[in-house]
Amino acid sequence: MNHFTSRNGELFCEQVAVTDIARQVGTPFYLYSKATLTRHFQAFDAAFASIKHLTCFAVKSCSNIAILNLFAGLGGGADIVSGGELYRTLRAGVDPQRIIYSGVGKTEAELRYAIESQILLFNIESGQELERLQRVAASMGVTAPVSFRINPDVDPQTHAYISTGLAKNKFGIPIAEALALYLQAEGMEHIAVKGVSCHIGSQLTLIAPFIEALHKIKIFVEKLADNGIVIQYIDLGGGVGITYDAEQPPHPQEYGEAIIKELQGVDAILILEPGRVLVGNAGILVTEVQYTKTNQGIDKAKKFVVVDAAMNDLTRPSLYGAYHAIVPVRNTGAAHEVVDIVGPICETGDFLAKDRELPVVEQGDLLAVMSAGAYGFSMSSNYNSRPRVAEVLVDGEHFHIIRQRETFPDLVTGEQIP
Ligand code: LLP
Secondary structure (H helix, E strand, C coil): CCCEEEECCEEEECCEEHHHHHHHHCCCEEEEEHHHHHHHHHHHHHCCCCCCEEEEEEHHHCCCHHHHHHHHHCCCEEEECCHHHHHHHHHCCCCHHHEEECCCCCCHHHHHHHHHCCCCEEEECCHHHHHHHHHHHHHHCCCEEEEEEEECCCCCCCCHHHECCCCCCCCCEEHHHHHHHHHHHHCCCCEEEEEEECCCECCECCCHHHHHHHHHHHHHHHHHHHCCCCCCEEECCCCECCCCCCCCCCCHHHHHHHHHHHCCCCCCEEEECCCHHHHHHHEEEEEEEEEEEEEECCCCEEEEEEECCCCCCCCHHHHHCCCCCEEECECCCCCEEEEEEECCCCCCCCEEEEEEEEECCCCCCEEEECCCCCCCHHHCCCHHHCCCCEEEEEECCEEEEEECCCCHHHHHCCCCCC
16 A cells, blocks of 8 residues: 555645656656655554564665655664664764665675774674674674575575575575574674574565575574574564556565564564565656657558656666556556657667557656665666666645755766866
């Protein structure tokens, strides 16, 4: 459920007409609904209300500090994967004791910054990372709190690029090797062993892989206990999918119930790292039609709608072949036709949709690319020297620009002619 609705054929975000925002902000822009973000966070968090837990929003999915601040105000923590994300998260006012740090390649400087910031947990992904963290913590005269990210070798049945919990993926520590690492860590003066974590993939539409992974983690936690290691946290990562098209992912309530059932008898605080499920359907990308054109082939004609948003603004269609629903902001009731919706970038791979049925549109019409709140702006770039677009947050009858559109001077900031 989200707060993007059609009223008399006109798309609204909460109480604001999308067209009004476009008139004032220009296009393209990302548009988020505060009520939807709030509702999604609360629905997810409520699913775990009966157990000790911490919901750490996956910052990579949507990193604007206004959104991080909103979730922090609702009691959320943050799952970060870089020094830059740590900086944002702190700027947004997230309590450091609610920040966990994942990722396979943390640099020494990043580890130092996170130790200084007194975050809750480091999710360690290799023996070398453990040794580096011990060295950095020792040089600072402190103890670093860690979980180890276990790779449970479970197939999440999702897109290959976003499967992370299979042995062939670069993530985590094979479950068979993990005990030795825990025992090594127990002997390290500047490491405090606190938990176990895993993250098997993203956009999962089935509950079974999560439960399979959790089951393996549970058995592993018992093995740790047999070896005298008692942990306080179990982190199940993120990954619950959303509906982009016809997918039927589990409702957070159903997901929560299955996990709580599997966790019965385990005394640990559950950490979750949801990203997409909180923000995906709380954001859209609004773009304006620049041109329509038809390329006449030998056997058939191909119609293109050229818009002002491109693969640098929303990379998911180009990168993963991902589907995003695209609808006119004002429905004119025009007949439908099949088109490719493409951007201005000089690559054939620059498209938002292919062979898509769309009401006939004209130059100047606005289109809404739906379900763009997750991995939308956060994956955008300046390719083709395109300034990154504005981000806008609607709250009831008002809207706020939460990130200004970049300017041409922004594009060359930091560049120098020697
Ligand atoms: N925790 C860790 C350690 C992760 O690597 C991820 C996502 C999450 C949590 C959040 O997963 P979520 O709840 O959002 O599924 N760019 C891709 C998605 C990449 C996901 C990477 N890891 C896309 O646009 O589909």
